[in-house]
Each structure stands twice: as structure tokens, then as C-alpha cells.
Amino acid sequence: MPRHDLSDDHWSLVLPFIPQSTARTGRPPSDPRRMLNGIFWVLGTGAPWRDLPERYGPWQTVYDHFRNWRKGGVFASVVEALQVKLDNRGRVDWDLWCVDGSSVRAARAAAGAEKKVAATTPTSPPTTPWAAAAAGSGPSSTSSPTARASRWPLKSPPGRSTSRHTPSRSSAGRSRRA
Numbered sequence: 001m002p003r004h005d006l007s008d009d010h011w012s013l014v015l016p017f018i019p020q021s022t023a024r025t026g027r028p029p030s031d032p033r034r035m036l037n038g039i040f041w042v043l044g045t046g047a048p049w050r051d052l053p054e055r056y057g058p059w060q061t062v063y064d065h066f067r068n069w070r071k072g073g074v075f076a077s078v079v080e081a082l083q084v085k086l087d088n089r090g091r092v093d094w095d096l097w098c099v100d101g102s103s104v105r106a107a108r109a110a111a112g113a114e115k116k117v118a119a120t121t122p123t124s125p126p127t128t129p130w131a132a133a134a135a136g137s138g139p140s141s142t143s144s145p146t147a148r149a150s151r152w153p154l155k156s157p158p159g160r161s162t163s164r165h166t167p168s169r170s171s172a173g174r175s176r177r178a
Contacts (some may be wrong), residue, residue: 002055004041006033013085017078019069030061038062039069 001007006014011033018036021029038056042049052059069075086092 002037002041004044005037006040013082014078017074017081019072019074030057030065032065035062035065039066042066 014036018032020032023029034056038052038059039062041047041056042052042062049059049063052062056062083092087094
């Protein structure tokens, strides 16, 4: 049995939740176990759908089953039934139930990049500090670079410059020779 395929025991647990084809004409229906094994292969390896091995059938068919079962709530009902079964056995600690997010890809915007939004999508204007103050919101964790919020003086003390002038190599060399 290949690595990502369901065993007979696991298949017997999942089978009641897999919709059966009722079509009487056209092509014979795809084997749902083979489709589910193909879905698990793609999800387990992280490979693109087009790289699905031929033993699972055409990748388009496997993807269509995945899409239809996801939209139809098949996977949610399987997970729920398995949770109930494990809970009845006392194998689920609901205080510790979580999803491993170590392999979940975040959106680009999660790292601070701008979202790609269609030009026709309405967006809210960015909130400015003065608009937030006028709305009566309290202080935030980020400071405003305004003179009122800054604790540093706007002008440098006498004798100190705010600009950092780095001498060029030629001028630095002349000052050493003199």
C-alpha cells in the first residue's frame, strides 16, 4: 500500500460520508477511494495537482472531486465524525485542540506587503493620526512623528548638526597628511 493511501480500516470509517454517484448514463463513476487517495497524495506531498501520479487517475478528475467534496462539506463532516468518535473514547482533550499552522502559507499582506486589490473593489482610506484623535480613540502602541508627540526637540542644540556628514576618502586622506 502506497504511503498516502488509506488502509481498509480507515476507508471503512470514511466511506459513509463520501457521496456516491447516482448517474445512470455517461461514463462510469470514478472510484471514490482512489480519488480520496489522490487527494491525500497531493495534500500530503504539497505537489501541484498536475504532478499527481497516474495510479490515481487524471489530475483534473481528482481535483474536481476535491473541489466538490470541499464545497459540499464532506471533509468537514468526516472530521466532525472522527472527533466525536475519538471524544467518545476519551482521546480528545478539547483544551488542547488546535491546528498545526507551521505549514500554512500566509498571505503576502501578513508580512506587511500591500494587498492586491482589484481597481473596482471599494477600499477605506487609511486612518490618519488626526482622524483617530478626532474620533476619540485612545493612544496607540505606535508613536506619531508629530512635534506634539515627540519628546525630542525639533532643532539641534548649538554646535551640533542633525545631518550626518561623512568625509569622503579624498578629504579624509588630506586631513591625515596635514
